Amino acid sequence: MAADRVDGYLRFRNVKKSYDQKTLVVKDFNLELAKGEFLTLLGPSGSGKTTVLMMMAGFESVTSGDILLDGNPITRTAPYKRNIGMVFQNYALFPHMSIAENLAYPLKVRKKSKAEIAERVQRYLDLIELGDFGNRTPGQLSGGQRQRVALARALIFGPSLVLMDEPLGALDKKLREQMQLEISRLHQKLGFTVIYVTHDQGEALTMSDRIAVFDRGVVQQCAAPDVLYEQPANAFVADFIGENNFLPGVVTRREGDWVRVRISGGGEIEARCADCGDVGSDCLISVRPEKLFIEEAGHDYDNRFGALLKTRLYVGDFIRYFFELDDGTEVVVKVLNDHAAPELSMSEKSLLLSRRRDCFAFARK
Secondary structure, three states, X not given: OOOOOOOOOEEEEEEEEEOOOOOEEEEEEEEEEOOOOEEEEEOOOOOOHHHHHHHHHOOOOOOEEEEEEOOXXXXXXXXXXXXXXXXXXXXXXXXXXXXXXXXXXXXXXOOOOHHHHHHHHHHHHHHOOOOOOOOOOHHHOOHHHHHHHHHHHHHOOOOOEEEEEOOOOOOOHHHHHHHHHHHHHHHHHHOOOEEEEEOOHHXXXXXXXXXEXXXXXXXXXXXXXXXXXXXXXXXXXXXXXXXXXXXXXXXXXEEOOEEEXXXXXXXXXXXXXXXXXXXXXXXXXXXXXXXXXXXXXOOOOOEEEEEEEEEEEEOOOEEEEEXXXXXXXXXXXXXXXOOOOOOOOOOOEEEEEEOHHHOEEEEOO
16 A cells, blocks of 8 residues: 655655565555654564665665655665664664763764764763763663663764664563653654654554554555554554454445444444445454443444453453354453443353444455
């Protein structure tokens, strides 16, 4: 699927990549970024997202197509001439240098004056809240501190673009969340343009202006985080972004953008048609666990279907109820853990409810 047109600051035009001249790992990639945008490339391992990043950096050649940065073609430009900053998962700091020397290195390479180097190094140390750590070595810092230094080193010379390849992958959950906020804070303050690669959907949803979801070398959808979550283009995106229930069925009626589907687990559901076929075609209804409700009185819902409670999982701030339809399909309902959370008996038949705007019908492939 073609990505949304945004701006001409960074452009990928029909970019393809093959390592053996037979199989394409990136297929006809087209994308435009606005200056200052934070774009995340998201997808499973082997989907092509890191290959796109490496082609952008110049570490991988482009089989065909063009990449333009600020109107200038860079497809055949050497990596060191692209004015691009990079942040890696393993920090890539020089262990024998102090933190200040690590930050000064890209400025020395660009032959900046000693006074400018000293001023800029201190400014960026203060920016990442490590103002008094300039004389320490990377080995004397925590993982989160080292990643902040790596980020500052990628920004200190004023790059046209910053590429981040799984930069938080080596950190534990708490540090990851702290660094997500730190990167977002710096991006908002400095306004640099970012291409960020991750397989962590929560990270992508939290930090990005837009997300390009990859599968087998093809962008399935490129949109803002809320659009991806609330209006997935196909079953792959619906499954990869967040959690979803998928109910198999057959289209029985279609009116404009809406369809009625007879689900194999019993009952009929009205839903938005995403990429499903006409009447008589097989499809999958997707509905997120938090968009399903259990026998709520006094509310107007479009869809109702019966399900058998199999188990209940207490997670702390919410409760997960696992139901089973007549055809064996599992359905999960996520309920906030408060006084309104229903108390149900195991193997009890319940009525599950949803609004049709929260249900999507996808082609069953």
